Amino acid sequence: MSRDIVIGAGLAGLCAALRLAQAGRPVTLVAKGAGGLGLSQGTIDILGYAPDRVFAPLDAVRAVASDHPYSGIGPDAVAASAAWLRDELGPELLVGDPGVNLHLPTALGSIRPTCLAQPSMVEGAVVGGRRYVVVGVRQLKDFSPELVAGNLARTPAPDGGAIEAHPAWIDLPARPGEADASGLTYARALDDVAFADAFAAAVAAVAGECDVVLLPAVLGLRRLGVWRQVSARVGRPVAEVPLQPPSVPGIRLYEALLGRLRAAGVRHVQGSLVTGFQAKDGRLRSVTVAAAGGPRELAAAHVVYAPGGFESGALAVDSYGTIAERLFGLPLTASSSPDLVGPDFWAPHRLFQVGVRTDAAGRPVDGEAAVYANLYAAGGLIAGAERWREKSGDGIAVATAVRAADAIIGGAA
Numbered sequence: 112m113s114r115d116i117v118i119g120a121g122l123a124g125l126c127a128a129l130r131l132a133q134a135g136r137p138v139t140l141v142a143k144g145a146g147g148l149g150l151s152q153g154t155i156d157i158l159g160y161a162p163d164r165v166f167a168p169l170d171a172v173r174a175v176a177s178d179h180p181y182s183g184i185g186p187d188a189v190a191a192s193a194a195w196l197r198d199e200l201g202p203e204l205l206v207g208d209p210g211v212n213l214h215l216p217t218a219l220g221s222i223r224p225t226c227l228a229q230p231s232m233v234e235g236a237v238v239g240g241r242r243y244v245v246v247g248v249r250q251l252k253d254f255s256p257e258l259v260a261g262n263l264a265r266t267p268a269p270d271g272g273a274i275e276a277h278p279a280w281i282d283l284p285a286r287p288g289e290a291d292a293s294g295l296t297y298a299r300a301l302d303d304v305a306f307a308d309a310f311a312a313a314v315a316a317v318a319g320e321c322d323v324v325l326l327p328a329v330l331g332l333r334r335l336g337v338w339r340q341v342s343a344r345v346g347r348p349v350a351e352v353p354l355q356p357p358s359v360p361g362i363r364l365y366e367a368l369l370g371r372l373r374a375a376g377v378r379h380v381q382g383s384l385v386t387g388f389q390a391k392d393g394r395l396r397s398v399t400v401a402a403a404g405g406p407r408e409l410a411a412a413h414v415v416y417a418p419g420g421f422e423s424g425a426l427a428v429d430s431y432g433t434i435a436e437r438l439f440g441l442p443l444t445a446s447s448s449p450d451l452v453g454p455d456f457w458a459p460h461r462l463f464q465v466g467v468r469t470d471a472a473g474r475p476v477d478g479e480a481a482v483y484a485n486l487y488a489a490g491g492l493i494a495g496a497e498r499w500r501e502k503s504g505d506g507i508a509v510a511t512a513v514r515a516a517d518a519i520i521g522g523a524a
């Protein structure tokens with residue numbers, strides 16, 4: 112029997128598969144790797160810079176260039192898709208208003224705009240006049256409270272006010288004798304109520320006079336209320352600051368979405384590359400999956416292709432500088448890389464905007480015509496945005512996944 116095939120388990124693929132399955136469609140999700148969520152901050156950025164800091168992301172979405180992925184979707188659909196994801200995951204995992212950016216501290220002490228955040232993070236919003244204490248753990252690598260507090264204290268808050276920030280340390284190994292534990296080690300330890308109590312007591316002892324205590328984002332992997340437990344003991348709000356990958360908040364979102372997929376009946380083939388396809392009369396008939404016993408054909412009613420961009424290897428540049436999409440050979444907005452990388456490392460590089468163009472339903476096009484009538488694209492493959500600079504990759508992934516799924520659901524109906 113033909114099923115809807117979703118290729119890719121990043122934010123875009125997971126959202127497309129969930130949305131399709133919730134509409135009662137049989138869905139198979141095939142992915143070679145875990146996608147970018149576990150590397151991310153565990154928040155949902157809609158649009159953070161355009162190019163200046165954005166406070167109202169939907170207003171900025173309304174003003175994007177005509178070749179931007181948001182342009183054909185529009186602010187209302189972007190807001191609805193983000194709200195859908197937030198409500199699917201529930202208030203223990205994602206809160207916020209798609210129309211308003213929060214300005215949260217990073218592990219470098221800079222301030223990043225984001226839209227939906229985990230409830231354990233929101234009290235960390237950088238607001239003028241507030242006093243912050245940043246607490247590090249001696250045995251946890253990659254989080255320096257001096258760096259975070261020093262940079263925060265010398266940066267004006269986005270509202271123009273000044274803030275105070277001071278560092279503090281606690282000494283509490285997650286595992287006896289381990290001197291440079293990762294965030295994941297602490298998160299797993301903090302899933303245990305007794306260890307979380309000891310952690311909270313240690314933080315309370317050093318918090319001093321402040322309005323908010325900033326902590327590394329390790330407050331539990333599976334037990335989502337650890338931040339409340341710590342906050343109650345400390346007697347004031349605490350907030351998580353995401354660390355570099357692997358990211359505990361990102362893994363929380365990934366695992367929660369996988370749980371929703373299982374509950375919705377999605378068949379999930381993880382660790383397998385889609386290597387080819389069969390097409391007839393302008394429609395995809397099947398995709399070929401590299402399975403353990405040899406290639407396997409999966410009959411496809413529709414395909415949502417959400418393979419990411421350069422970072423996942425879906426787009427590649429060869430030694431001649433030619434850019435190609437590797438599975439379907441889809442037409443790209445540019446095919447020669449040398450002109451697309453500028454001399455200034457920090458300046459925008461048009462290479463990152465290369466991808467497929469789509470029609471209003473999200474189908475990759477060659478000229479104006481859909482390449483295959485039943486092939487849809489979502490996420491990082493779609494041209495027109497420098498996602499990491501704009502902080503728009505999450506919002507684009509969710510909005511284009513919902514667009515593709517709804518086009519399939521609507522078309523089938």
Ligand SMILES: Cc1cc2nc3c(=O)[nH]c(=O)nc-3n(C[C@H](O)[C@H](O)[C@H](O)COP(=O)(O)OP(=O)(O)OC[C@H]3O[C@@H](n4cnc5c(N)ncnc54)[C@H](O)[C@@H]3O)c2cc1C
Pocket residue numbers: 118119120121122123124141142143144145146147148156157383384385386417418419420422423424425438489490491492498499500502503504505506508
């Ligand atoms: C350094 C960096 C920093 C970034 N920072 C931000 C940021 O701060 N904010 C923001 O919003 N965005 C940011 N982005 C962009 C964001 O990470 C991406 O837009 C987002 O991850 C795209 O999600 P996706 O689901 O489209 O793809 P991915 O998360 O890349 O997932 C792709 C999936 O497809 C699978 N796959 C690929 N090809 C195949 C195949 N042939 N067969 C089977 N499976 C396949 C992969 O294994 C993976 O599961 C950043 C990107 C980079 C590179």
